[in-house]
């Protein structure tokens with residue numbers, strides 16, 4: 001088979017065209033190139049022009065609240081700086097007992113010796129509960145919060161539009177409540193930052209949306225894919241990971257590499273002609289860093305299609321690279337480690353109902369299994 005072109009033209013299902021990298025070095029270069037802009041105003045303008053040219057609906061209102069993922073330079077540093085303290089290694093480690101408690105509660109509710117979808121029953125509720133905890137969403141409101149979060153990720157405006165509006169209103173009310181009665185949570189801290197003019201009302205809501213959407217389905221996908229890879233390719237490692245921290249960390253790392261939850265990084269726009277992999281891309285074009293492809297680049301990884309939890313130092317790009325490197329990477333890894341160790345310890349004889357790679361969710365950005373049907377048995 002001939003090697004893929006380093007940079008290829010791509011058209012997304014919504015009609016948007018652009019360019020995508022296929023190798024490791026070009027993806028890394030894209031993620032760190034200051035000529036590729038993420039500023040919401042420019043990204044929105046190019047998006048609208050391209051959708052109009054493709055004859056697609058161009059009303060993007062309500063889709064974009066401002067946040068760090070679509071900001072550059074000083075704005076990006078300000079928006080990221082306001083929440084980054086919460087995501088340092090030490091702060092994340094402080095969350096360990098709470099994550100372990102949520103995990104054990106969810107696992108205790110799983111049916112034993114009969115098929116269960118581990119995505120719906122475990123891998124989805126775990127990260128959303130952790131984010132609700134971090135933000136300070138009251139337990140009584142979490143059922144609607146979870147429903148909106150699911151609907152937000154739907155591609156159809158009919159489903160995601162009303163959920164965006166409902167959650168925006170809910171967050172505005174919750175912010176007002178935190179202002180009256182602040183707590184120790186992230187939303188109270190962000191509300192205080194808003195009140196001292198460090199971020200606007202829209203940026204405050206946008207940051208909540210971002211944390212929710214960036215940290216939810218990605219972590220769900222990672223946990224689901226790790227279970228499948230271990231049960232399918234290395235059941236001995238599945239049984240061992242609960243007592244072997246190095247193997248556990250290796251299994252998570254290898255899942256992130258081989259089944260990268262984010263197929264390609266978010267939209268970047270060329271602000272000048274940019275030459276990548278021998279192709280000169282004109283100004284005002286979208287460039288996507290292909291993370292899944294980069295992580296299976298044969299020139300970077302030996303035997304890249306093999307799941308090998310003993311592989312070390314792979315330096316995969318699943319969490320991106322450069323200024324927008326995933327803020328929640330350590331949190332996601334901790335959730336993954338706690339979840340997998342607990343599953344393996346409790347259910348060493350778990351097995352897939354259908355021993356093959358399950359179908360993926362239909363998404364050009366997210367790579368996660370739709371369902372992971374397993375039968376769980378105690379030892």
Ligand code: HEM
Pocket residue numbers: 031068069070080131210211212214215216218219222260261262265266267291317318319320321323324325326327328329331332
């Ligand atoms: C950014 C992946 C979990 C918060 C990113 C980016 C990637 C990524 C690839 C960079 C996007 C780009 O450059 O266009 C993942 C994966 C996760 C995960 C694979 C789980 C396995 C989380 C969690 C949180 C989070 C748990 C927080 C609760 C963020 C934020 C950004 C981001 C805030 C934007 C950073 C910035 O623009 O400066 N993530 N993520 N992520 N992620 Fe994650």
